[in-house]
Amino acid sequence: MLSQPLLWLIAGAILCFMEAVFPVAFVAFIMGISAIGVAAIALVVPYFSVQVILWLSFSTLLVVGSRQFLPNKKALQSQLGDSQEGETLTEIIPGQPGRVLYEGNSWRAICADENLAIAPQKKVYIVSREGNTLIILPDFLTKSDN
Incomplete structure (x- = not known):
């Protein structure tokens, strides 16, 4: 049977890889990073239930904390209008x-x-x-966002 730290490392790697395949605003990546962090903690904390609680806590804190680095689309839309x-x-x-x-206007x-x-x-997209x-940015760079 695999050790708990190894299981957390595998889970973290899978979650990080899933972010590369199915982008979901870095949520899977952050959960993977949290799982890798829990793998280190699992070396000294052998209780699986504590590890799961730590993983959920780290994931939640990192997701909430990372939101400050994402652009605020609502503020941009209100500044530039709908188009x-x-x-x-x-x-x-x-x-x-x-x-x-x-x-309808010429802008620099x-x-x-x-x-x-x-x-x-x-x-182009503003x-x-x-x-x-x-x-x-030119249209061809933003096609994947639509």
């Missing part, structure tokens, strides 16, 4: 600003990826705003 799509009017050269048509815009160029008349400058 978050735009179209480039000029070419956006890597690291340089260009112009984007957003909600820069690509969030400083190494990427975007051609004119391409669909990811944030800094003053009067929109931070954008």
